[in-house]
Amino acid sequence: MGKKRTKAYYLKCAKHARGSTSLSGGDHTRGRSGQTLDTGFRGFLLTCNMTEAQCTREAYSVLNEYADALYGPEERGAEKHSGGEDEDIEATLRKEVSDLNAASKAARRFQAVSSGAKNCIFIRTTLSDPAELVTAIMDDALTKRVQKSRYIMRMTPIVVSCKAYMQDIRKAAEELFEIHFATQFGDWRTYAIIFKARFNKELRRDEVISALGELVLAKNPAHKADLSNPQLAIIVEVVKNVCCLSVLKDYSKFKKYNLAEIYGQALNKSSDNGEDSRMRQQNETAGSATVAEGEHETTASATIAEGEHKTTGRAQDNR
Secondary structure (H helix, E strand, O other), rough: OOOOOOOHHHHHHHHHHHHHHHOOOOOOOOOOOOOOOOOOOOEEEOOOOOOHHHHHHHHHHHHHHHHHHHOOOOOOOOOOOOOOOOOOOHHHHHHHHHHHHHHHOOOOOEEHHHEOOEEEEEEEEOOOOOOHHHHHHHHHHHHHOOOOOOOOOOOEEEEEEOOOOOOHHHHHHHHHHHHHHHOOOOOOOOEEEEEEEEEOOOHHHHHHHHHHHHHHHHHOOOOOOOOOOOOEEEEEEEEOEEEEEEEOOOOOOOHHHEEEEEEHHHEEEEEEHHHHHHHHHHHHHHHHHHHHHHHHHHHHHHHHHHHHHHHHHHHHHHO
């Protein structure tokens, strides 16, 4: 018979389990769930500048805020059990550890997983359409000009992920393009293919773009490429041996889904508006001063003219 475990052991296990389910603290970029970016994942690919932990915390905050508004609060965690006074404390602690471990393995609405690339964070989601949530975030950033984040640079929704091999990419893209590019005759779209690879030297950019372009035209030959302002942007993000795919609208409008650039533009506009207001005030003040100065000169001229008139009058009297 094995050695009986102490109360301290179960307390330590419970504390560790609680820490693994927390969304605050710790290194989120490494995926406390133990998961890494893999095939079949949907979510959000974030980029930052040497601030992975802060970026992940911001992502949880922003994503949860907008998801709660759009879909309602998330139902979380396992039920809590409270035993009676006569219940064995060891059994109670064992049950708590078991529940917490089960909760940590359960799918959460948002869960950071390891991407395997520096300054690149993947937030996995159970939402069926990550693009809908990001569109709401981007629209708010453009219209309300209220800065929600400091460390997130790009926030790209990812609809499907597959192995980074051409046959897998073609298969995944075929299903995805059926939704966006299988249009009726005469109903065409402009598109652009945006390709980026991290830690992968096997896939060739030109080969991927050519293959995906052929798939688009196979759905409808009337579709046209437009790199400056496409109606639909085909996103291809390769991270190591995983390829992430999306078809996104408003790619140019949303500054290539760059939150930092949108917020920066909003702040610059606010600054410019403030500068314009200050300039108008300065011009109005300067104009008032000029009018006052002109009135002063007019009064002075009138006074001088009056003095000259009186002097001339006295001279005539003397004569």
